[in-house]
Amino acid sequence: MIPKSIVIVGGGTAGWMTANLMMHHWQDLGVKITLIESSEIGTIGVGEGSTPFLRHFFETLGIQEKQWMPLCDATFKCGIGFPNWCGEDGNKQYFHPFYNEIDSQTAVDFMQSCQHRRQGFDTPCLPDDYFVTAYLAYQNKAPYDGQQKTIGVDYGYHFDSAKLGTFMAQHAMKMGVKRVIDTVETVHKDGENIGSIDAKTHGRFDADLFIDCSGLNGLLIQQTLNEEFINYQDYLPNNRAVAIATPHKESDELGSYTVSKGLSAGWMWQIPLQSRVGNGYVYSDQYLDKEAAEQELRETLDDFESPALHLKWTPGRIQNHWKANCLAVGMSQGFLEPLEAPMLNLVQQTIELFIETCGVSAEQQHKNTFNITINNLVDGTRDYLQAHYATNSRTDSQYWRDSSSNQHRSSALNSILTSWRTQQNFDTSLASHHEVMVYGKTSWYCLFAGMDYFPNIDKRGLKLINRKHQRAISYCQQLLQRSVHQYRFLNAVEEAI
Ligand SMILES: Cc1cc2nc3c(=O)[nH]c(=O)nc-3n(C[C@H](O)[C@H](O)[C@H](O)COP(=O)(O)OP(=O)(O)OC[C@H]3O[C@@H](n4cnc5c(N)ncnc54)[C@H](O)[C@@H]3O)c2cc1C
Structure with missing residues (x-):
């Protein structure tokens, strides 16, 4: 009705x-x-910051990027970079791309490489090497070519x-x-x-x-x-944030990805907009008070003047x-x-x-089905978010140690974590939780490989010759050549209006 x-x-x-x-x-x-x-x-x-879903929102309404992006200070978001989530021996950072068909071959190569690594072979498993959006992001490129045609990758926005x-x-x-x-x-x-x-x-x-x-x-x-x-505080302890917007530094190029960087008791976002950068520190008040959080963010940004906005939620x-x-x-x-x-x-x-x-229908049984579907969406998201903390290998603060040892997890997340760390069939395990699986297979592989969350099987001598890794790099680099710098693309869009 x-x-x-x-x-x-x-x-x-x-x-x-x-x-x-x-x-x-x-x-x-x-x-x-x-x-x-x-x-x-x-x-x-x-x-x-958005996911690619926001593209579909504008497409549904028939609104083109050139109509809304310049008015909303918007930039492209090719994915998210995660520096400082691992301990000293782990990856310095990794990239979470928005997967689509253009990645289908390199994603298979990446996942195979991860499977070998799970068995103890010394294979290259950093997602950054296998997904073209990581290349675009690290070079401040737009997902478009010089003729303003999309190069076919998926992306979201900052605004x-x-x-x-x-x-x-x-x-x-x-x-x-x-x-x-x-x-x-x-x-x-x-x-x-x-x-x-x-x-x-x-x-x-x-x-x-x-x-x-x-x-x-x-x-x-x-x-x-x-x-x-x-x-859900037992699952996800972060309940506060402090946000500070800063001007672009003269040396900055206009970035096309979100940075989510681990700090002492949480993580910080950096979102490049056309005219400024949005920054914020997300933390838990069990570990840090608001003054200390603001101070740490200011020191990280080297900004002691811009106004700060403090937020809290349960x-x-x-x-x-x-x-x-x-x-x-x-x-x-x-x-x-x-x-x-x-x-x-x-x-x-x-x-x-x-x-x-x-x-x-608006009958009660349809409402019930609706509510179950939305709850699965939230809970599946909660599990994927919690997996970032569960797999972290930092030991330099109580916050990070408690995050990895927190046993308050859903049974679905427990089974996914266990199957990755043992010799179980990981893909089958993921598929068995399909009703709460909000993030796709590639996202789970990127997270676990990016966090270096591999089993401790010491076969480091067993190096596989991995031509597929080289093939993935060449493929991504070719697509990268076609793309244009984001600032150039956005300037051209603005001039054309
Ligand atoms: C720190 C932080 C970072 C976030 N980052 C992201 C992100 O990167 N990406 C993302 O997707 N989401 C993010 N979110 C969530 C995102 O901000 C919200 O989902 C989004 O802004 C929608 O908020 P809202 O419209 O529900 O609420 P609000 O923005 O709070 O709007 C509430 C509205 O209700 C009105 N209102 C309230 N009471 C009354 C009343 N009595 N009478 C009349 N009007 C009333 C207010 O005037 C206002 O217009 C973040 C949230 C936080 C806290």
């Missing part, structure tokens, strides 16, 4: 993504959408979240979404449902469906419908994302932590699955 009237509370990235996608799919059915956002409360002000919000708001309003700037003060229940809401100056709003995009507090789903929040999720006539999207659904930037992907998948399910 498609709702005839919808009220969205919240105008952060989640609220405007929801408004755009719902209006796009349902405008021909005469659906009315109102979005209420508070100028007093504001948005979270971070969240600047200024406030500017993206403004862009999406304008697009949604052009399609007919009504925007109201006001603060919701009271929410009225009608039995199990939300009946209406009262905003400070605009008064009462009724709707068939209420969407909670109000951020971490979950005004409708948690505070009004009392939906249970499941705390990692976890709610149990029912669709409850009665209320759907939660965004931070109101819960939040894990920023590693791997999975959150907007969850936002998008929640909206798309909701639209698809509503087209069939």
Whole structure:
């Protein structure tokens, strides 16, 4: 049953993504959408990296990169680099690419090499050698050639979240979404449902469906419908971040990947935008207080003046994302932590699955299936994130030692870790957890190989002659030659507008 009237509370990235996608799919059915956002409360002000899913969001809406990227300070994201996650004997850093068909041959070669290494042979297993996006990233290249044609790799984006919000708001309003700037003060229940809401100056709003995009507090789903929040801090202890934006240094080239660098009690992101760099330290308050975290970030950045934004959250999720006539999207659904930037992907998948399910039925059994699917998505993401900490080999601080020895893990993650470290068939083990497998096989191989998480079988003398490694390097280098420097590409796009 498609709702005839919808009220969205919240105008952060989640609220405007929801408004755009719902209006796009349902405008021909005469659906009315109102979005209420508070100028007093504001948005979270971070969240600047995406996965390739965001490409599909813009494609669905028929918005081209040249229309939105220059307005949102956006750059390409070829993947994520992970320096400082291993101990002294391990890899200094590794790259997590966004796999697609262009990598199909080199990915097979990479995984075979990893299989040999798991058996104790001395084979080259750094993902950086096998995936062309790593080459693009390390050379600050765009995933395009000089004729502005894509070279066929998959990629995501970096963007200024406030500017993206403004862009999406304008697009949604052009399609007919009504925007109201006001603060919701009271929410009225009608039995199990939300009946209406009262905003400070605009008064009462009724709707068939209420969407909670109000951020971490979950005004409708948690505070009004009392939906249970499941705390994941035992799995993922990070619950704070401090963010500092810095100008590009003169010597900097415009980077095309996110850096996620291990620090003393957590990790730091570096996200290059066109006009500045977004930086932030994600940590756990069990190990570090906010002053010490800010100081460590400032020393790492060599910046003692730019303003700092401190954020905190409880990692976890709610149990029912669709409850009665209320759907939660965004931070109101819960939040894990920023590693791997999975959150907007969850936002998008929640909206798309909701639209698809509503087209069939809003009966309780369909709501249940919807909620199970979203929970699997969050839990599968949680496991992949936790695997970064579980496989780290740093011993230089209590944080890293506790992270690797933390036994509070799902049975799926335990079995995946065990099968990699023993002689079990790893691919079969991964496949057996397909219902919670959010990240594909290549991502798991990249993580474990990148972290040097191989069994301790000492056959170092057994070196295999590996022509496939050389073949992968040549293949990636050929594609690299076709690509253009990101700053050149973005300048050309801007000049053409
Ligand atoms: C440190 C950190 C880093 C992150 N990095 C990434 C990343 O790289 N990639 C990624 O995908 N995600 C990231 N995220 C998550 C990402 O920021 C959010 O998923 C995204 O911004 C969506 O947030 P939101 O719209 O749900 O909430 P918010 O941005 O908090 O928006 C809430 C909205 O609700 C409104 N509101 C609240 N109460 C009321 C009320 N009473 N009346 C009216 N309006 C109200 C506010 O005005 C605001 O418009 C990060 C999060 C954190 C904490």
